[in-house]
């Protein structure tokens with residue numbers, strides 16, 4: 001069985017096709033998916049979605065690209081996360097992190113929000129889902145300063161050095177469809193090196209459909225193409241990547257096993 005460690009199945013384009021997507025997941029042997037929160041405004045719909053399907057779980061958090069307007073002007077506070085994290089189907093904190101690519105300084109609010117998510121992870125014991133873009137040094141620095149101790153670097157696109165720094169802090173490395181793109185030569189080298197017991201796979205759907213679906217609407221069933229590419233790069237049977245990434249999913253998001 002495969003799992004998709006990061007998707008946005010609650011986004012309207014995907015939720016509108018939910019029955020078809022669930023059928024495709026079953027046909028592709030994709031047995032679980034984590035529906036990752038990006039704001040609090042859409043929380044009621046997200047939690048209703050994961051409550052409706054045993055194969056779906058949720059995270060709680062506010063994306064670093066979300067300016068406060070996306071949540072009706074309200075910057076999230078620690079209690080917003082802690083209260084929602086109590087729900088039995090909420091198994092992670094995020095997605096959070098830093099993004100210096102989409103937004104420009106001053107970004108003190110983004111760094112403060114990231115620190116607050118790390119505190120929520122430490123208080124709940126739930127793993128962090130970290131997004132980082134054009135912000136490697138500050139991401140690692142804040143993870144160290146706030147004592148982030150477990151989670152996943154989602155949709156990883158950075159260097160081996162950053163992967164190693166994150167793994168040293170107890171983090172997993174998750175690869176998306178980007179690893180299937182011809183141009184992603186450096187990332188493919190990272191995907192060859194990440195130890196099997198630290199490797200996760202994801203779609204980040206509806207975005208980033210893997211080859212041969214590039215540019216189309218993505219969904220969790222397509223995570224198998226990410227696994228196939230990593231297996232090809234490493235010269236191992238795809239079952240090796242399937243087994244390792246699924247074991248890692250249930251080890252990292254351990255609250256699933258007790259829900």
Ligand SMILES: [Zn+2]
Pocket residue numbers: 006007008036095204
């Ligand atoms: Zn995402």
